[in-house]
Each structure stands twice: as C-alpha cells, then as structure tokens.
Amino acid sequence: MKSQAWLRGMAVGLCALMASAQVSARDLTIGVEAIDYSPAYAWRDGQFVGAAREILDAFAAANGHRLIFRPLPVKRLLAELIHGGVDLKFPDSPDWQAAIRRGATLVYSAPVFAYIDGTVIRRDRVGRGADAVRSLGTVAGFTPFAWKNRVDAGSVELKENPGFEPLLRQVLAGRIDGAYVNVAVALHAAGALTDGQGGLVYDPDLPHISDSYRLSSRVAPEIVAEFDSWLAANGAVVAAIVARTGAEAGLKASR
CATH class of the missing domain: 3.40.190.10 (Periplasmic binding protein-like II)
Structure with a gap:
C-alpha cells in the first residue's frame, strides 16, 4: 500500500511539473538589430541568423518557447525594449546608450559570448x-x-x-x-x-x-532568469557554437 501511495504521489508530482512547464512555455518576441553583423548575428533575407540565433534557438527548444524575431534599426530598438514593444532584446549591454536607459527597469542576462x-x-x-x-x-x-x-x-x-x-x-x-x-x-x-x-x-x-553580449528585458524578467539557468547548465553547447561560427574572432589578439 505504501508503495502504491508513493507511486500515486510521484505521478501527481510529475503531472504538476509537466503542467508548470507548459504554462511557462510561450511565444517570445525578440528585438534584434536590422544589420548584418555576421558571424555574431545578422538579419539577412528575412531571417535572423548567426551564433546568437543558434544559441537562442537551443535555449527555446530546451524550454518549449517559440521565438519571433523582430528586426529594428539600432537606434529604435532600445526604445521598443523600454516601451514594451518587444519581450526581449539581443544583443544588449547596460553600458549602451546609458542616458536613454536611465530610469528604465531593465534586467540583463549573464554574458552570452564575448x-x-x-x-x-x-x-x-x-x-x-x-x-x-x-x-x-x-x-x-x-x-x-x-x-x-x-x-x-x-x-x-x-x-x-x-x-x-x-x-x-x-x-x-x-x-x-x-x-x-x-x-x-x-x-x-x-x-x-x-x-x-x-x-x-x-x-x-x-x-x-x-565586453560581452547579453539578453535583456523589461517585461519578461522571468525569461531572463530562465535563460541564465540554461546558460549555466549548457556552457559547452554555447562554447561549441561560438567556436564553430567564429563569433569571438580577434579576442586573442587583444589579450
């Protein structure tokens, strides 16, 4: 009887965990720069591509999210982030256009790649x-x-x-x-x-x-926290993508 009760409890726990995962999975609009910055990232032929895309796709696949990439001019992208026009922004840094960020409640991920x-x-x-x-x-x-x-x-x-x-x-x-x-x-x-x-x-x-590129958000800080957890557990995945694409080329010359 104890064994059956334990199994029932385990089943209930698993169902609750699956339900929680389903609730957290969502469509996310990520604002990206409408430029070709290959191999780090690029908007090309109507698609977001590059090392950043591969990393974000791997994160989304692991957590059940669907990503929608919205290309915007560099100067406009930050305003869209601050005013909630996009859920997330990549790339970002708290040091970029610091005067415009002043007063905005933005959260930033851990460094993604340098x-x-x-x-x-x-x-x-x-x-x-x-x-x-x-x-x-x-x-x-x-x-x-x-x-x-x-x-x-x-x-x-x-x-x-x-x-x-x-x-x-x-x-x-x-x-x-x-x-x-x-x-x-x-x-x-x-x-x-x-x-x-x-x-x-x-x-x-x-x-x-x-410096390092980061993911940022005003309206979805919980997604940034989830992304940080994924980064911490998948450093080898990110490193392999960065090495294969050459997204950190030139770093050794400056060390």
Whole structure:
C-alpha cells in the first residue's frame, strides 16, 4: 500500500511539473538589430541568423518557447525594449546608450559570448598610433566608447555609415582612417570583399574595449532568469557554437 501511495504521489508530482512547464512555455518576441553583423548575428533575407540565433534557438527548444524575431534599426530598438514593444532584446549591454536607459527597469542576462570593439585600418597604416587617426567611421547608432575622449576633444572626427560593408569600403578607399567595429564581424566582412583580401586588419594597439553580449528585458524578467539557468547548465553547447561560427574572432589578439 505504501508503495502504491508513493507511486500515486510521484505521478501527481510529475503531472504538476509537466503542467508548470507548459504554462511557462510561450511565444517570445525578440528585438534584434536590422544589420548584418555576421558571424555574431545578422538579419539577412528575412531571417535572423548567426551564433546568437543558434544559441537562442537551443535555449527555446530546451524550454518549449517559440521565438519571433523582430528586426529594428539600432537606434529604435532600445526604445521598443523600454516601451514594451518587444519581450526581449539581443544583443544588449547596460553600458549602451546609458542616458536613454536611465530610469528604465531593465534586467540583463549573464554574458552570452564575448566581443572586442576595436579599430580596423588598412594594413599600410599599422603602427602609426592613435594620433594618426583623424577620421573614424562607425555604423549608425553605435558609440565608439574607446575613442570618446578624442572625439569629445575634437581630435577625431566621427562619421556614421548606415551599412557595415560600405563602412569598410570607405576605410579601404582611404576616405576615413579607420572604422570602430566588432572585430570578429570586420574580419569576416573584409574577407568577403574582393579588394579586401588582407587589405584590412585589426590593430590591437589602437583604442578598443572588451565586453560581452547579453539578453535583456523589461517585461519578461522571468525569461531572463530562465535563460541564465540554461546558460549555466549548457556552457559547452554555447562554447561549441561560438567556436564553430567564429563569433569571438580577434579576442586573442587583444589579450
């Protein structure tokens, strides 16, 4: 009798656990940047792709969620997150557009994977130092934190470009001295340019920063907590995706 009672209790517990899992499973709208930032992430041909997509898909599959990716311009994406237009945002960092975030109750995941934002220049300019950089390009909406003092002092002119490939072509053509970009993305894109084979390089002696991409939310902090638990238990899965895609390329050069 005790055995039967124990089995009945176990069955009830399992049913409750399954019901709880079903309740937590949901459709989630993730706001993403409408740019090609391969291999880290990209919106291409109507699809969100790259290392970030693979990681988020693995998390969703493990927890029964259905992900809906919504591409938005970089400058608009944060506003949508703050006002509840999307459930989650990737990538994100509490340091990005800090003035706009002030007063907003946002939660951030643990680091998902690392990146270097650094300066890509033509190979023939390597070794000239930061004083030789008078004009610096960025993708519109991105802030060159490592160059902030020089930009504020007026010694470096900042030029925004709406696209990543056109930005790199400006560097190749000599119209700007360098581009402040995600290094893994720049190296990936430079290799795809016909005239960029070996022409663009990352100079680790120029200003750069190291940080990590995170998942964020205002309206679904419980999903961020669930994602953190999944990350902690699936570090090997994430590491394998990052290594295979090259999403952390350039990190060793800066260490």
